[in-house]
Amino acid sequence: MTAHNHTEQIPSAEQLLLSRGVKPTPQRVVIAEYLLQTESHPTADEVLSAVAQALPVALSRATVYNTLNTLKEAGVIKEVLTEPGRVRYDANITHHHHFVDVKTGKIVDIPSDKVEAIGKLLGDQYKVHGFQVLFYGEVESG
Amino acid sequence: MTAHNHTEQIPSAEQLLLSRGVKPTPQRVVIAEYLLQTESHPTADEVLSAVAQALPVALSRATVYNTLNTLKEAGVIKEVLTEPGRVRYDANITHHHHFVDVKTGKIVDIPSDKVEAIGKLLGDQYKVHGFQVLFYGEVESG
DNA sequence: TCATGTATTTAGAATAAGTCTAAAGTAAGA
DNA sequence: TCTTACTTTAGACTTATTCTAAATACATGA
Numbered sequence: 001m002t003a004h005n006h007t008e009q010i011p012s013a014e015q016l017l018l019s020r021g022v023k024p025t026p027q028r029v030v031i032a033e034y035l036l037q038t039e040s041h042p043t044a045d046e047v048l049s050a051v052a053q054a055l056p057v058a059l060s061r062a063t064v065y066n067t068l069n070t071l072k073e074a075g076v077i078k079e080v081l082t083e084p085g086r087v088r089y090d091a092n093i094t095h096h097h098h099f100v101d102v103k104t105g106k107i108v109d110i111p112s113d114k115v116e117a118i119g120k121l122l123g124d125q126y127k128v129h130g131f132q133v134l135f136y137g138e139v140e141s142g
Numbered sequence: 143m144t145a146h147n148h149t150e151q152i153p154s155a156e157q158l159l160l161s162r163g164v165k166p167t168p169q170r171v172v173i174a175e176y177l178l179q180t181e182s183h184p185t186a187d188e189v190l191s192a193v194a195q196a197l198p199v200a201l202s203r204a205t206v207y208n209t210l211n212t213l214k215e216a217g218v219i220k221e222v223l224t225e226p227g228r229v230r231y232d233a234n235i236t237h238h239h240h241f242v243d244v245k246t247g248k249i250v251d252i253p254s255d256k257v258e259a260i261g262k263l264l265g266d267q268y269k270v271h272g273f274q275v276l277f278y279g280e281v282e283s284g
Numbered sequence: 285t286c287a288t289g290t291a292t293t294t295a296g297a298a299t300a301a302g303t304c305t306a307a308a309g310t311a312a313g314a
Numbered sequence: 315t316c317t318t319a320c321t322t323t324a325g326a327c328t329t330a331t332t333c334t335a336a337a338t339a340c341a342t343g344a
Contacts, residue, residue, distance in 0.1 A: 044302080065302060079226060204331095207330095288341100304327070
């Protein structure tokens with residue numbers, strides 16, 4: 001599967017993988033391309049069904065999980081935990097937040113600067129039921 | 143198992159369940175008591191092993207899950223998602239946030255007012271590697 | 285007290301997400 | 315071409331959770 005640069009603003013998945021030290025195999029490239037182009041925060045299963053038809057050969061479940069873990073470790077994608085029991089993936093690795101629409105289940109990205117003043121309104125477009133800040137870091141013991 | 147009010151500041155689990163319309167069976171009371179008294183944000187499995195010895199009879203896994211779901215639906219506890227594949231529970235239902243110590247895996251509560259100015263330091267006690275705001279609500283379609 | 289109905293608990297089967305394993309495939313270099 | 319190292323694969327396995335159907339407990343009315 002050769003690259004056919006259909007859209008200009010999306011960086012080549014191949015380049016991205018190379019720049020992160022990940023060998024751009026066809027499977028990895030197609031999975032990365034899918035994640036870069038979607039805004040749907042898919043699960044591994046959703047990646048599998050979306051990408052399976054784009055590849056000439058069948059794609060195994062194990063490869064999807066292997067690739068997602070490889071891309072995650074290489075910093076190409078991030079995990080998003082919104083619901084119990086499922087992990088979603090996001091190729092937007094800029095510092096941003098997520099807004100879960102409880103009606104539709106859709107997850108949309110919220111740029112970091114939008115929430116600078118937490119507790120204040122996000123804008124008319126969003127009706128916030130609640131939010132949670134999840135910190136990762138270290139506590140000084142003592 | 144009769145109540146023996148060993149600590150004053152913790153509200154009686156029995157009262158709490160009754161006030162939320164949950165029938166206070168021995169299993170539910172012991173599970174609620176455990177969650178109210180701990181700060182460890184335990185998983186279902188951790189609840190089971192911690193509580194099993196406190197009950198005169200054996201406690202089944204299904205009852206732990208049933209009870210946790212009942213308590214969650216009644217608003218007595220909340221789910222906390224910090225790692226893929228596991229759900230943790232928190233009986234602190236005030237609006238607060240969580241800080242995951244990546245060294246120890248411990249999750250500590252951060253009161254809401256601490257993070258009013260997101261992006262600024264949480265205080266010397268915490269070394270923040272990153273944080274994520276998780277919103278729940280609705281997007282205006284359009 | 286006894287029967288009855290309703291809710292709860294239980295053990296274990298079933299499901300779902302993800303990982304592991306061992307074999308087969310692929311590609312590059314000697 | 316042969317070797318070596320890595321990747322992909324199918325399917326077995328694990329783990330967390332839910333489901334199911336039977337057993338138990340408990341309250342109420344006769």
